[in-house]
Amino acid sequence: MLGYDFPVPPHSDRGNLITFEGLDGCGKSTQIERLAAVLIQQSVPVLVTREPGGTPTGEKIRQVLLDSSTHGLSPMAELALMFAARAQHISSVIQPALAEGRIVLCDRFTDSTEAYQGGGRKLGSDPVLALHRILCGDLQPSLTILMDSDATASVERARRRNRSRATPSGTPNDENRFEQENRAFFERVRNAYLVIAAREPHRVVVVDARGPAEATHQQIIQVVQRKLKLAANTT
Numbered sequence: 001m002l003g004y005d006f007p008v009p010p011h012s013d014r015g016n017l018i019t020f021e022g023l024d025g026c027g028k029s030t031q032i033e034r035l036a037a038v039l040i041q042q043s044v045p046v047l048v049t050r051e052p053g054g055t056p057t058g059e060k061i062r063q064v065l066l067d068s069s070t071h072g073l074s075p076m077a078e079l080a081l082m083f084a085a086r087a088q089h090i091s092s093v094i095q096p097a098l099a100e101g102r103i104v105l106c107d108r109f110t111d112s113t114e115a116y117q118g119g120g121r122k123l124g125s126d127p128v129l130a131l132h133r134i135l136c137g138d139l140q141p142s143l144t145i146l147m148d149s150d151a152t153a154s155v156e157r158a159r160r161r162n163r164s165r166a167t168p169s170g171t172p173n174d175e176n177r178f179e180q181e182n183r184a185f186f187e188r189v190r191n192a193y194l195v196i197a198a199r200e201p202h203r204v205v206v207v208d209a210r211g212p213a214e215a216t217h218q219q220i221i222q223v224v225q226r227k228l229k230l231a232a233n234t235t
């Protein structure tokens, strides 16, 4: 991983929030790990975190949200729980890290809610964006990497991964509730993501995640390098 030139962010009380988005099984976790390794090697202060989760309370909420033994959760209750976990995450993890000048790499953020609850569950974008303003102070990532992938292939990959990880239903490792949704659900999620990207091209960069992991990694490195250099030059 040598040869990437990431500047150490200038001393500042504003780090950068970089979020990763995409369908289940698109390969986000691998890419975040690889990017974090490169940044750490360049002595860039990094914090890796995820949603739903990222705090002790958030991880409990995650278990309720993702466990396939959670039945009959209404879309609005699901939306509220996503935001409850996020509000806690922002106040106790993300904001303090940004205040220290860190680069926060967050696996999913409010775009996931707009895509999954707004698009997938058909709640629309308005309640999501309104709650984001009220509960999250409208915190916007400096950069969002949307890993675009084929819905069927991604979800199959996520299902296989979770099957191999899962202990019998109802235990904490069962994170299958969303993967049980049908293809139409994931097509709506993907479309909602693409609408967000078209609406906010200055923030959201779409990366083709259908090829080999190494090719995706190279695209991400270029995008992040451009962003961080720019941030360093403008602060």
Ligand code: TYD
Pocket (backbone or CB within 6 Å): 022, 023, 024, 025, 026, 028, 029, 051, 052, 066, 082, 107, 108, 109, 110, 112, 113, 114, 116, 117, 158, 178, 179
């Ligand atoms: P994640 O652990 O990122 O799953 P994967 O590694 O399979 O991509 O996310 C868990 C699930 O939670 C995923 O199916 C998407 C869903 N989710 C929402 O529906 N809304 C949200 O706001 C967030 C953050 C996640």
